[in-house]
Amino acid sequence: MFKNQEITEGIYYVGINDRQKHKFENMIPIPDGVSYNAYLIVDEKTALVDTVEVQFGDVFINKIQSQLGDKTLDYVIINHMEPDHSGSIRLLRQYYPDVIIVGNSKTLSMVEGFYGVTDKTLEIKDAEILSLGIHQLQFYLTPMVHWPETMMTFETTQKILFSGDAFGAFGTLNGNVIDENIDIEPFWDSTALYYSNIVGKYGNPVQKALSKLSVLEIKYIGSTHGPVWKKYITEIIDKYDQYSRYHGEDGVVIVYGSMYGNTELMAEIVAQGLSEAGVQKIIIHNASKSDSTIIIRDIFKYKGLIVGSPTYCNELYPDIDSLLRKIEIRGIKNRVFGSFGSYTWAGVAIKRLTTFVETMKWTSAELNVEEKQGLKKDKYEECLELGHQVAELMKNHVDDLPHCV
Numbered sequence: 001m002f003k004n005q006e007i008t009e010g011i012y013y014v015g016i017n018d019r020q021k022h023k024f025e026n027m028i029p030i031p032d033g034v035s036y037n038a039y040l041i042v043d044e045k046t047a048l049v050d051t052v053e054v055q056f057g058d059v060f061i062n063k064i065q066s067q068l069g070d071k072t073l074d075y076v077i078i079n080h081m082e083p084d085h086s087g088s089i090r091l092l093r094q095y096y097p098d099v100i101i102v103g104n105s106k107t108l109s110m111v112e113g114f115y116g117v118t119d120k121t122l123e124i125k126d127a128e129i130l131s132l133g134i135h136q137l138q139f140y141l142t143p144m145v146h147w148p149e150t151m152m153t154f155e156t157t158q159k160i161l162f163s164g165d166a167f168g169a170f171g172t173l174n175g176n177v178i179d180e181n182i183d184i185e186p187f188w189d190s191t192a193l194y195y196s197n198i199v200g201k202y203g204n205p206v207q208k209a210l211s212k213l214s215v216l217e218i219k220y221i222g223s224t225h226g227p228v229w230k231k232y233i234t235e236i237i238d239k240y241d242q243y244s245r246y247h248g249e250d251g252v253v254i255v256y257g258s259m260y261g262n263t264e265l266m267a268e269i270v271a272q273g274l275s276e277a278g279v280q281k282i283i284i285h286n287a288s289k290s291d292s293t294i295i296i297r298d299i300f301k302y303k304g305l306i307v308g309s310p311t312y313c314n315e316l317y318p319d320i321d322s323l324l325r326k327i328e329i330r331g332i333k334n335r336v337f338g339s340f341g342s343y344t345w346a347g348v349a350i351k352r353l354t355t356f357v358e359t360m361k362w363t364s365a366e367l368n369v370e371e372k373q374g375l376k377k378d379k380y381e382e383c384l385e386l387g388h389q390v391a392e393l394m395k396n397h398v399d400d401l402p403h404c405v
Contacts, residue, residue, distance in 0.1 A: 002066040004040070005177055007228055008158040008220060010135060012040045014048070014063040016056040017172040024170065028197050028293045032186065033172040036084055037224045039162060040067055041155070044133030047075040047102075049153055049162045050224055051088035060088055061095055072096060075122070075130070077137065078103040079164035080150050081110040085224050090115050102130065104141055106149035129156075140212060142166070144205035146198060152213070160220035166209065167236050168194050169226030180231035187226055189297075191236065194225065195243045196300035197293045200330040206244035210237065246333040248303030251281030252390060255295055256308035257288060257317030262342045263308045265375055266383050270306055270340060273387020279304075279394070287319040292326055299327065304336045304394050305362075306386070307353055311343035316352045324356050336397050337362045338390040340369040340383060347372065363397060365389040 004012040015037035024030045036052035038060070046068060052060045064073065073096040078086055081103075089111065092099055101111055101121045111117050124130065126141040136156040143150060145166050153162040170190040176182050199206065221229040221236065229236050252274055258264035264286070271282050281302065285295045299305055309320040316324070337357045341349035350370045357364045367386050371379040 002063045004063055004067050007039065007178065007222065008160060010042050011155065011158060011160060012042065012067050013177045013228070014038050014040045014060065014067065015173070015177070016052045016060055017174075018053065018056070019172055028170075028193065029291055030170050032170065032190070034170050035173045035225055037177075037222060037226075037228075039222050040064060041132060041135050041137075042067065042071070043135045045074040045131075046071055047077055047130075047132055047135075047137065048073060048092070049077045049222070050079055050085045050164070051076065051092065053084045054087035054091060057088045057091040061091065065095070073099045075100050075102050075132075077153050077162070078107050078111065079153055079162060080147060080224065081107055081114065082147065082165070083114065085164070086111070086114065089117060093117065104139070104149060104151055106143075107151070110149055140209075142205070142209040142212070144202045145209050146202050146205075152209075154216055154218075158219065159217055160222055161213070161216065161218050162222045163224075165198065165224055166206070167191075167221050167226075167229060167240060168198070168223040170194050171226060173227060177228050178230050179227040182227060184227065184232060188239075191226070191239060192243070192301055193293065193297045195240065196297045196330070200243070200296070200300060200332070203244040203246060203331070203333070206240060210241055210244070243300060246300075246335075248335060249281070249301055250279070250394065251283065251302035252279055252304030252306060252394070253295070253298045253302050254282065254284045254306045254308070255287050255320070255323065256285075257310065257312075257320040258286070258308075259310060259312075259317075262371065262374060263310045263317075263340070266340050266342065266369065266371065266379075267308050269380055269383035270308070270338070270369075270387045273384035274391050275387070276384065277388045277391030279387075279391045287317070287323055292323050295323060296326060296330065299332060299335070303334075303397060304338075304390050306338040306340070306390055308340045309349040309353065310341055311346060311348045314346060314348050316349055321352075328356075328359065332360070334397075335360070335362045336364075336390055336393045338365040338368075338386050340386060342371045342373070344373055363393055365393060
């Protein structure tokens, strides 16, 4: 029934588009949907690389059967055990009861834990090779990119790297799956959104993985989400190197919370000060309106962050407090920071923001602006000066983490 797209000789795309889900992992808005990518290798032996979320299992099985015909499925390679990639394992066993599940020791433990499957498995080790005939699969363990069992599979004949969640992006694949055959522009922002919110905490493991993979001649990258990379392999690897080193582009994100507009007005003036000092890329987010995942994406992309908060119940404004916790969890490094806030009778916000930046060990502006009640002329000038200071700090700021690739 299905005519599957051939990526390269004997390797077919059998993934699924999900246009139903509103939020990925019930957290990240995906208005353009997401793909769950899986790949079928047809040779003397046959192998499926990763599966899809089980709710799409019927179509997935149909695609596999359409390609294999009377052939059996010999192996299923599990690069990553999150259920959006491993969820169809038990269903596969119903149609192909003798299929061998291939993974490392941590993978196979999770296969048992999630699905109760313990038989017909093959444990592989780092750099081990599995022959399918013409196609040879070599396995590279890449732990904590972004789960402990994650690995990548390199097909040495056609030189395609099946990378698991690494190099992934949100967005469905509409008609074609290879980057050179589609409009790639929307995928750059969705790559940043994906990395910052899914992989973002694990910069050091990503750097180790990039170093390990740097010896390979890679002609294709088949991630589990987003396009198959061919034309833009250098660009997507460079982006992962940049993100995992927490290298920020020139630009400043201003995030504020405001109940009655006083802190919001301060945000506008700080932005004016940044512009006066020559900063062109200025992104302003109202923390009560912008989704936190979008804010985090922008914080990963840009070098400067300025946060404004009123004092609320003797604490930070709740949406700001929640955002800062999410930033801490991701361990974002190498940012230039500034803070401002307002209060009515007792000022606490700046104390909390100062504690935050000390915890993150970022470079911080000397000036922290805090206004009591309505904005006065001296605080107006201080907001401008805060923008000037952050702009100046950015000019002299260097990243701490070196390239590993």
